[in-house]
Amino acid sequence: MKTSINLRTREFVIAREFYWPRLLITLAIILVVTLFLGGSVFVYLYRVHLEVETKDLLQDKAVLQKEVAPLKELEAKIGDLEKREKLGDALEEESITWSGLFETIYKLARANELQLTSITAAPEGNTNIRGESPSMRYIALFMQDLEEKQEGAAAVYRYMNYAKDGRFAFELELKMDDAGEGGE
Amino acid sequence: MDRKIDQSKLITAVVILLLAVGAALLYWLYFLKPSFAKIGELQNEIATLEGEIDKLEDKLSKKDLIVQQWEEVREREPLLRSRIPGKEDLPQVLEALEKLVRRSPLELLTLNAGELTEGDRYWTVPVSLQVLGSRNELLLFLKELEKFNHMVLLGQSNIEKREGGHRLSVNFNLIFIPEGKAEEEVGVEEENGLEEKKA
Numbered sequence: 001m002k003t004s005i006n007l008r009t010r011e012f013v014i015a016r017e018f019y020w021p022r023l024l025i026t027l028a029i030i031l032v033v034t035l036f037l038g039g040s041v042f043v044y045l046y047r048v049h050l051e052v053e054t055k056d057l058l059q060d061k062a063v064l065q066k067e068v069a070p071l072k073e074l075e076a077k078i079g080d081l082e083k084r085e086k087l088g089d090a091l092e093e094e095s096i097t098w099s100g101l102f103e104t105i106y107k108l109a110r111a112n113e114l115q116l117t118s119i120t121a122a123p124e125g126n127t128n129i130r131g132e133s134p135s136m137r138y139i140a141l142f143m144q145d146l147e148e149k150q151e152g153a154a155a156v157y158r159y160m161n162y163a164k165d166g167r168f169a170f171e172l173e174l175k176m177d178d179a180g181e182g183g184e
Numbered sequence: 185m186d187r188k189i190d191q192s193k194l195i196t197a198v199v200i201l202l203l204a205v206g207a208a209l210l211y212w213l214y215f216l217k218p219s220f221a222k223i224g225e226l227q228n229e230i231a232t233l234e235g236e237i238d239k240l241e242d243k244l245s246k247k248d249l250i251v252q253q254w255e256e257v258r259e260r261e262p263l264l265r266s267r268i269p270g271k272e273d274l275p276q277v278l279e280a281l282e283k284l285v286r287r288s289p290l291e292l293l294t295l296n297a298g299e300l301t302e303g304d305r306y307w308t309v310p311v312s313l314q315v316l317g318s319r320n321e322l323l324l325f326l327k328e329l330e331k332f333n334h335m336v337l338l339g340q341s342n343i344e345k346r347e348g349g350h351r352l353s354v355n356f357n358l359i360f361i362p363e364g365k366a367e368e369e370v371g372v373e374e375e376n377g378l379e380e381k382k383a
Contacts, residue, residue, distance in 0.1 A: 050227065050230065054229055071250050074250050081257045081264050084267065095335075097338070099326040116345070117345045121342075123338070
Protein backbone atom coordinates (compact mmCIF):
# COMPACT_ATOMS: atom_id res chain seq x y z
CA MET A 1 0.00 0.00 0.00
CA LYS A 2 1.30 3.28 -1.14
CA THR A 3 1.21 6.27 1.07
CA SER A 4 1.31 9.79 -0.51
CA ILE A 5 3.66 12.13 1.08
CA ASN A 6 2.92 15.88 0.86
CA LEU A 7 6.20 17.41 -0.20
CA ARG A 8 4.78 20.98 -0.80
CA THR A 9 6.27 23.74 1.29
CA ARG A 10 4.13 25.82 3.57
CA GLU A 11 4.65 28.99 1.41
CA PHE A 12 3.56 27.09 -1.70
CA VAL A 13 0.35 25.99 -0.09
CA ILE A 14 -0.45 29.49 1.23
CA ALA A 15 0.22 31.09 -2.19
CA ARG A 16 -2.45 28.86 -3.73
CA GLU A 17 -4.99 29.20 -1.05
CA PHE A 18 -8.30 30.95 -1.92
CA TYR A 19 -7.83 34.58 -1.01
CA TRP A 20 -10.52 37.32 -1.83
CA PRO A 21 -8.28 40.38 -2.34
CA ARG A 22 -6.17 38.46 -4.79
CA LEU A 23 -9.24 37.43 -6.77
CA LEU A 24 -10.57 40.98 -6.80
CA ILE A 25 -7.26 42.41 -7.97
CA THR A 26 -7.10 39.83 -10.74
CA LEU A 27 -10.66 40.64 -11.81
CA ALA A 28 -9.91 44.38 -11.69
CA ILE A 29 -6.82 43.92 -13.85
CA ILE A 30 -8.83 41.84 -16.36
CA LEU A 31 -11.53 44.52 -16.40
CA VAL A 32 -9.03 47.33 -16.94
CA VAL A 33 -7.28 45.45 -19.75
CA THR A 34 -10.65 44.62 -21.36
CA LEU A 35 -11.78 48.23 -21.13
CA PHE A 36 -8.45 49.42 -22.47
CA LEU A 37 -8.57 47.05 -25.45
CA GLY A 38 -12.30 47.58 -26.01
CA GLY A 39 -11.88 51.35 -25.90
CA SER A 40 -9.00 51.23 -28.33
CA VAL A 41 -10.95 49.05 -30.74
CA PHE A 42 -13.97 51.35 -30.41
CA VAL A 43 -11.90 54.48 -31.12
CA TYR A 44 -10.28 52.81 -34.11
CA LEU A 45 -13.59 51.54 -35.49
CA TYR A 46 -15.25 54.94 -35.00
CA ARG A 47 -12.42 56.61 -36.88
CA VAL A 48 -12.73 54.11 -39.73
CA HIS A 49 -16.49 54.66 -39.75
CA LEU A 50 -15.98 58.43 -40.07
CA GLU A 51 -13.46 57.95 -42.86
CA VAL A 52 -15.90 55.76 -44.77
CA GLU A 53 -18.68 58.28 -44.20
CA THR A 54 -16.49 61.12 -45.46
CA LYS A 55 -15.61 59.12 -48.53
CA ASP A 56 -19.30 58.41 -49.20
CA LEU A 57 -20.21 62.06 -48.73
CA LEU A 58 -17.45 63.14 -51.11
CA GLN A 59 -18.82 60.75 -53.72
CA ASP A 60 -22.36 62.06 -53.17
CA LYS A 61 -21.10 65.61 -53.48
CA ALA A 62 -19.31 64.85 -56.73
CA VAL A 63 -22.47 63.28 -58.18
CA LEU A 64 -24.61 66.21 -57.06
CA GLN A 65 -22.10 68.72 -58.37
CA LYS A 66 -22.33 67.14 -61.79
CA GLU A 67 -26.11 67.38 -61.69
CA VAL A 68 -26.10 70.94 -60.39
CA ALA A 69 -23.43 72.27 -62.79
CA PRO A 70 -25.88 73.08 -65.63
CA LEU A 71 -28.23 74.73 -63.15
CA LYS A 72 -25.42 76.87 -61.81
CA GLU A 73 -24.59 77.89 -65.34
CA LEU A 74 -28.22 78.84 -65.95
CA GLU A 75 -28.34 80.75 -62.69
CA ALA A 76 -25.20 82.66 -63.62
CA LYS A 77 -26.75 83.54 -66.98
CA ILE A 78 -29.99 84.65 -65.31
CA GLY A 79 -28.00 86.69 -62.79
CA ASP A 80 -26.00 88.28 -65.58
CA LEU A 81 -29.12 89.21 -67.56
CA GLU A 82 -30.91 90.53 -64.48
CA LYS A 83 -27.89 92.65 -63.68
CA ARG A 84 -27.85 94.04 -67.21
CA GLU A 85 -31.56 94.79 -67.00
CA LYS A 86 -31.25 96.55 -63.64
CA LEU A 87 -28.26 98.57 -64.79
CA GLY A 88 -30.02 99.46 -68.04
CA ASP A 89 -33.14 100.65 -66.20
CA ALA A 90 -31.11 102.66 -63.69
CA LEU A 91 -29.06 104.32 -66.43
CA GLU A 92 -32.19 104.97 -68.46
CA GLU A 93 -33.39 107.12 -65.58
CA GLU A 94 -30.04 108.86 -65.25
CA SER A 95 -29.53 109.40 -68.97
CA ILE A 96 -29.99 112.77 -70.57
CA THR A 97 -31.45 113.46 -73.98
CA TRP A 98 -30.63 116.73 -75.71
CA SER A 99 -32.52 116.49 -78.98
CA GLY A 100 -35.87 117.51 -77.43
CA LEU A 101 -34.35 120.50 -75.66
CA PHE A 102 -32.48 121.65 -78.77
CA GLU A 103 -35.62 121.35 -80.88
CA THR A 104 -37.61 123.41 -78.41
CA ILE A 105 -34.94 126.12 -78.26
CA TYR A 106 -34.72 126.36 -82.05
CA LYS A 107 -38.51 126.47 -82.38
CA LEU A 108 -38.85 129.28 -79.82
CA ALA A 109 -35.94 131.20 -81.36
CA ARG A 110 -37.57 131.02 -84.79
CA ALA A 111 -40.87 132.21 -83.31
CA ASN A 112 -39.06 135.23 -81.80
CA GLU A 113 -37.07 136.01 -84.94
CA LEU A 114 -33.75 135.15 -83.33
CA GLN A 115 -30.83 133.56 -85.10
CA LEU A 116 -28.94 131.15 -82.92
CA THR A 117 -25.25 130.65 -83.46
CA SER A 118 -24.55 128.15 -80.72
CA ILE A 119 -26.27 125.98 -78.12
CA THR A 120 -24.22 124.14 -75.53
CA ALA A 121 -25.92 121.78 -73.09
CA ALA A 122 -24.16 120.19 -70.14
CA PRO A 123 -25.35 117.36 -67.88
CA GLU A 124 -24.99 119.67 -64.87
CA GLY A 125 -28.16 121.45 -66.01
CA ASN A 126 -26.85 124.61 -67.63
CA THR A 127 -27.52 125.36 -71.28
CA ASN A 128 -25.78 128.24 -72.99
CA ILE A 129 -27.45 129.86 -75.96
CA ARG A 130 -25.75 132.38 -78.21
CA GLY A 131 -27.21 134.20 -81.15
CA GLU A 132 -28.33 137.41 -82.78
CA SER A 133 -31.57 139.35 -82.67
CA PRO A 134 -32.91 142.46 -84.38
CA SER A 135 -34.19 143.71 -81.01
CA MET A 136 -33.48 143.22 -77.33
CA ARG A 137 -37.21 142.85 -76.79
CA TYR A 138 -37.22 139.65 -78.79
CA ILE A 139 -34.44 138.29 -76.62
CA ALA A 140 -36.43 139.04 -73.48
CA LEU A 141 -39.52 137.43 -75.01
CA PHE A 142 -37.46 134.42 -75.97
CA MET A 143 -36.28 134.12 -72.36
CA GLN A 144 -39.85 134.28 -71.09
CA ASP A 145 -40.94 131.64 -73.59
CA LEU A 146 -38.07 129.41 -72.55
CA GLU A 147 -39.00 129.65 -68.88
CA GLU A 148 -42.62 128.96 -69.73
CA LYS A 149 -41.80 125.93 -71.87
CA GLN A 150 -39.21 124.50 -69.52
CA GLU A 151 -40.93 124.17 -66.19
CA GLY A 152 -38.66 124.97 -63.28
CA ALA A 153 -36.06 126.52 -65.57
CA ALA A 154 -34.58 129.97 -65.14
CA ALA A 155 -33.26 131.91 -68.12
CA VAL A 156 -30.74 134.67 -67.49
CA TYR A 157 -28.76 136.66 -70.01
CA ARG A 158 -25.02 137.04 -69.82
CA TYR A 159 -24.94 139.90 -72.28
CA MET A 160 -26.91 141.69 -74.98
CA ASN A 161 -24.65 143.84 -77.15
CA TYR A 162 -25.36 145.95 -80.13
CA ALA A 163 -22.98 144.45 -82.64
CA LYS A 164 -23.46 145.47 -86.26
CA ASP A 165 -26.03 145.72 -89.04
CA GLY A 166 -28.65 146.75 -86.52
CA ARG A 167 -28.50 143.40 -84.68
CA PHE A 168 -27.83 142.50 -81.10
CA ALA A 169 -25.52 139.69 -80.11
CA PHE A 170 -26.57 137.86 -76.97
CA GLU A 171 -25.74 135.00 -74.68
CA LEU A 172 -28.28 133.36 -72.40
CA GLU A 173 -27.99 130.75 -69.78
CA LEU A 174 -30.82 128.39 -69.11
CA LYS A 175 -30.60 126.76 -65.70
CA MET A 176 -32.66 123.65 -65.23
CA ASP A 177 -33.42 121.44 -62.25
CA ASP A 178 -33.49 118.29 -64.37
CA ALA A 179 -30.96 118.43 -67.13
CA GLY A 180 -31.96 117.18 -70.55
CA GLU A 181 -35.65 116.69 -69.85
CA GLY A 182 -36.27 119.27 -72.49
CA GLY A 183 -38.69 119.06 -75.30
CA GLU A 184 -42.42 119.18 -75.28
CA MET B 185 15.68 39.29 6.18
CA ASP B 186 11.99 40.42 6.16
CA ARG B 187 13.03 44.01 5.60
CA LYS B 188 15.01 43.00 2.50
CA ILE B 189 11.97 41.20 1.08
CA ASP B 190 9.73 44.27 1.69
CA GLN B 191 12.24 46.55 -0.08
CA SER B 192 12.38 44.25 -3.07
CA LYS B 193 8.56 44.17 -3.27
CA LEU B 194 8.41 47.97 -3.12
CA ILE B 195 10.92 48.33 -5.94
CA THR B 196 8.95 45.82 -8.03
CA ALA B 197 5.74 47.73 -7.40
CA VAL B 198 7.36 51.07 -8.35
CA VAL B 199 8.86 49.57 -11.53
CA ILE B 200 5.46 48.09 -12.49
CA LEU B 201 3.78 51.44 -11.81
CA LEU B 202 6.37 53.33 -13.89
CA LEU B 203 5.99 50.85 -16.73
CA ALA B 204 2.20 51.23 -16.59
CA VAL B 205 2.45 55.06 -16.61
CA GLY B 206 4.97 54.94 -19.48
CA ALA B 207 2.75 52.61 -21.47
CA ALA B 208 -0.25 54.85 -20.84
CA LEU B 209 1.76 57.90 -21.94
CA LEU B 210 2.90 56.20 -25.12
CA TYR B 211 -0.66 55.00 -25.73
CA TRP B 212 -1.94 58.56 -25.33
CA LEU B 213 0.78 60.12 -27.48
CA TYR B 214 0.81 57.67 -30.35
CA PHE B 215 -2.74 56.37 -30.47
CA LEU B 216 -5.38 58.28 -28.56
CA LYS B 217 -4.27 61.86 -29.23
CA PRO B 218 -3.83 61.47 -33.00
CA SER B 219 -7.04 59.45 -33.16
CA PHE B 220 -9.06 62.15 -31.37
CA ALA B 221 -7.50 64.85 -33.56
CA LYS B 222 -8.34 62.87 -36.69
CA ILE B 223 -11.87 62.20 -35.42
CA GLY B 224 -12.42 65.91 -34.77
CA GLU B 225 -11.08 66.73 -38.22
CA LEU B 226 -13.32 64.15 -39.86
CA GLN B 227 -16.38 65.35 -37.94
CA ASN B 228 -15.73 68.91 -39.15
CA GLU B 229 -15.26 67.71 -42.69
CA ILE B 230 -18.48 65.72 -42.51
CA ALA B 231 -20.39 68.74 -41.19
CA THR B 232 -18.99 70.89 -44.03
CA LEU B 233 -19.77 68.24 -46.62
CA GLU B 234 -23.29 67.80 -45.29
CA GLY B 235 -23.80 71.54 -45.52
CA GLU B 236 -22.54 71.60 -49.08
CA ILE B 237 -24.66 68.60 -50.02
CA ASP B 238 -27.76 70.21 -48.48
CA LYS B 239 -27.03 73.30 -50.51
CA LEU B 240 -26.62 71.28 -53.70
CA GLU B 241 -29.79 69.30 -52.99
CA ASP B 242 -31.61 72.52 -52.31
CA LYS B 243 -30.45 73.87 -55.63
CA LEU B 244 -31.45 70.65 -57.36
CA SER B 245 -34.91 70.88 -55.84
CA LYS B 246 -35.23 74.34 -57.41
CA LYS B 247 -34.42 72.98 -60.85
CA ASP B 248 -37.91 73.59 -62.26
CA LEU B 249 -37.98 77.10 -60.89
CA ILE B 250 -34.57 77.94 -62.36
CA VAL B 251 -35.52 76.48 -65.74
CA GLN B 252 -38.77 78.45 -65.66
CA GLN B 253 -36.88 81.63 -64.79
CA TRP B 254 -34.49 81.00 -67.64
CA GLU B 255 -37.37 80.48 -70.07
CA GLU B 256 -38.75 83.84 -69.00
CA VAL B 257 -35.54 85.80 -69.50
CA ARG B 258 -34.27 83.86 -72.51
CA GLU B 259 -36.42 85.82 -74.95
CA ARG B 260 -34.97 89.10 -73.73
CA GLU B 261 -31.37 87.87 -73.77
CA PRO B 262 -30.32 89.33 -77.17
CA LEU B 263 -31.95 92.66 -76.35
CA LEU B 264 -30.37 92.90 -72.90
CA ARG B 265 -26.96 91.80 -74.14
CA SER B 266 -27.14 94.38 -76.89
CA ARG B 267 -28.37 97.14 -74.57
CA ILE B 268 -25.62 96.65 -71.98
CA PRO B 269 -22.86 94.78 -73.79
CA GLY B 270 -19.83 93.13 -72.28
CA LYS B 271 -16.21 94.08 -72.85
CA GLU B 272 -15.93 91.28 -75.40
CA ASP B 273 -18.61 93.03 -77.50
CA LEU B 274 -16.52 96.18 -77.89
CA PRO B 275 -15.71 95.56 -81.60
CA GLN B 276 -19.38 95.11 -82.49
CA VAL B 277 -20.40 98.20 -80.51
CA LEU B 278 -17.78 100.39 -82.19
CA GLU B 279 -18.76 98.98 -85.58
CA ALA B 280 -22.43 99.82 -84.91
CA LEU B 281 -21.47 103.36 -83.87
CA GLU B 282 -19.39 103.80 -86.98
CA LYS B 283 -22.26 102.54 -89.13
CA LEU B 284 -24.67 104.95 -87.44
CA VAL B 285 -22.38 107.88 -88.25
CA ARG B 286 -21.59 106.79 -91.79
CA ARG B 287 -25.21 105.98 -92.61
CA SER B 288 -26.26 109.58 -91.89
CA PRO B 289 -25.84 112.28 -94.54
CA LEU B 290 -23.56 114.23 -92.18
CA GLU B 291 -19.93 114.98 -92.77
CA LEU B 292 -17.79 113.32 -90.15
CA LEU B 293 -15.20 115.65 -88.71
CA THR B 294 -13.86 113.69 -85.73
CA LEU B 295 -14.72 110.47 -83.99
CA ASN B 296 -12.49 109.58 -81.04
CA ALA B 297 -12.97 106.58 -78.78
CA GLY B 298 -11.01 106.62 -75.54
CA GLU B 299 -9.69 103.89 -73.33
CA LEU B 300 -12.05 101.50 -71.55
CA THR B 301 -12.44 102.73 -67.96
CA GLU B 302 -13.45 100.35 -65.21
CA GLY B 303 -15.98 101.71 -62.74
CA ASP B 304 -17.82 100.12 -59.82
CA ARG B 305 -21.25 99.97 -61.43
CA TYR B 306 -20.28 99.87 -65.08
CA TRP B 307 -17.38 100.24 -67.46
CA THR B 308 -17.26 103.04 -70.00
CA VAL B 309 -15.62 103.97 -73.25
CA PRO B 310 -15.61 107.76 -73.69
CA VAL B 311 -16.35 108.92 -77.23
CA SER B 312 -16.20 112.39 -78.72
CA LEU B 313 -17.83 113.07 -82.03
CA GLN B 314 -18.05 116.04 -84.36
CA VAL B 315 -20.25 116.05 -87.44
CA LEU B 316 -21.23 118.73 -89.91
CA GLY B 317 -24.60 119.06 -91.58
CA SER B 318 -27.87 120.93 -91.62
CA ARG B 319 -29.55 121.70 -88.31
CA ASN B 320 -32.42 119.28 -88.91
CA GLU B 321 -30.07 116.51 -89.93
CA LEU B 322 -28.05 117.08 -86.79
CA LEU B 323 -31.11 116.95 -84.56
CA LEU B 324 -32.26 113.77 -86.30
CA PHE B 325 -28.81 112.25 -85.81
CA LEU B 326 -28.81 113.23 -82.14
CA LYS B 327 -32.16 111.48 -81.71
CA GLU B 328 -30.78 108.35 -83.35
CA LEU B 329 -27.75 108.47 -81.09
CA GLU B 330 -30.01 108.74 -78.04
CA LYS B 331 -31.89 105.65 -79.22
CA PHE B 332 -28.72 103.76 -80.10
CA ASN B 333 -29.03 99.97 -79.61
CA HIS B 334 -26.20 100.04 -77.09
CA MET B 335 -26.60 102.17 -73.99
CA VAL B 336 -24.96 105.60 -74.18
CA LEU B 337 -24.76 108.32 -71.56
CA LEU B 338 -24.60 111.73 -73.18
CA GLY B 339 -22.29 114.37 -71.81
CA GLN B 340 -21.84 117.90 -73.07
CA SER B 341 -23.38 118.63 -76.47
CA ASN B 342 -23.02 121.64 -78.66
CA ILE B 343 -24.58 122.77 -81.93
CA GLU B 344 -22.79 125.65 -83.53
CA LYS B 345 -23.51 127.58 -86.68
CA ARG B 346 -20.68 127.27 -89.16
CA GLU B 347 -20.08 128.24 -92.73
CA GLY B 348 -21.91 125.73 -94.84
CA GLY B 349 -24.13 124.41 -92.08
CA HIS B 350 -24.05 123.51 -88.44
CA ARG B 351 -21.58 121.50 -86.43
CA LEU B 352 -22.60 119.08 -83.71
CA SER B 353 -20.03 118.25 -81.06
CA VAL B 354 -21.09 115.64 -78.59
CA ASN B 355 -19.31 113.71 -75.85
CA PHE B 356 -20.79 110.48 -74.60
CA ASN B 357 -19.93 107.26 -72.85
CA LEU B 358 -20.59 103.80 -74.20
CA ILE B 359 -21.67 101.57 -71.31
CA PHE B 360 -20.37 98.05 -70.66
CA ILE B 361 -21.19 95.53 -67.97
CA PRO B 362 -18.30 94.89 -65.54
CA GLU B 363 -16.64 91.60 -66.38
CA GLY B 364 -17.51 88.55 -64.26
CA LYS B 365 -19.56 90.54 -61.76
CA ALA B 366 -22.79 88.55 -62.13
CA GLU B 367 -20.94 85.24 -61.69
CA GLU B 368 -19.11 86.62 -58.67
CA GLU B 369 -22.39 87.64 -57.09
CA VAL B 370 -23.84 84.14 -57.55
CA GLY B 371 -20.72 82.71 -55.90
CA VAL B 372 -20.96 85.13 -52.98
CA GLU B 373 -24.63 84.25 -52.45
CA GLU B 374 -23.73 80.57 -52.31
CA GLU B 375 -20.90 81.19 -49.84
CA ASN B 376 -23.19 83.27 -47.65
CA GLY B 377 -25.73 80.48 -47.63
CA LEU B 378 -23.07 77.98 -46.62
CA GLU B 379 -21.81 80.19 -43.81
CA GLU B 380 -25.35 80.64 -42.50
CA LYS B 381 -25.76 76.87 -42.53
CA LYS B 382 -22.52 76.38 -40.62
CA ALA B 383 -23.49 79.00 -38.06
